[in-house]
Structure formats: C-alpha cells, structure tokens
Amino acid sequence: PEAYQTAARWLALAPHEILMVACHNFDLMAARAVGYHSAFIRRPTEWGPSGPPDPVPNPAHDIVVDTFFDLAQQLGV
16 A cells, blocks of 8 residues: 555645556555556456466456557547
8 A cells, every 4th residue: 555655645646536557456456445546458468478367357447448549548538
C-alpha cells in the first residue's frame, strides 16, 4: 500500500483520481485496495513463452482490454 499511497502523494492526486494499468491482477488489486481505478491489459507474451502467471482478468477491474489502442479508445483519447 505504501508504494501506491506514495505515488499518489508525489502526483498530488487522490488515489481515486489514478488509473493503474498493468497485465497482472496482483498489482492491480493492490492498487485498487488503496483506492485506484484499474485497467487490465492482456499481454500474453509479457512473461515469455510460458505465458503470464494470471492471464484471466479479475472482473473487479474498471477496464479490460487487449491493446493499448483499445485502452486509449475506452478512455476517449
């Protein structure tokens, strides 16, 4: 929690104003626990040929996408 709280403080934002983007549930769920929003982006080759340790997104995430382009579209950018 301290890492996410520190990042929010350094950004001068409240945790609920931050969207954490990652390809692994453990990091996203930890960020959510302190109030961040979360976006899971599928990155099947991120961890090499054996695949990611947790490839199935947790349904608690605010956004789930396959590409960064999809994420930008979801965010209206």
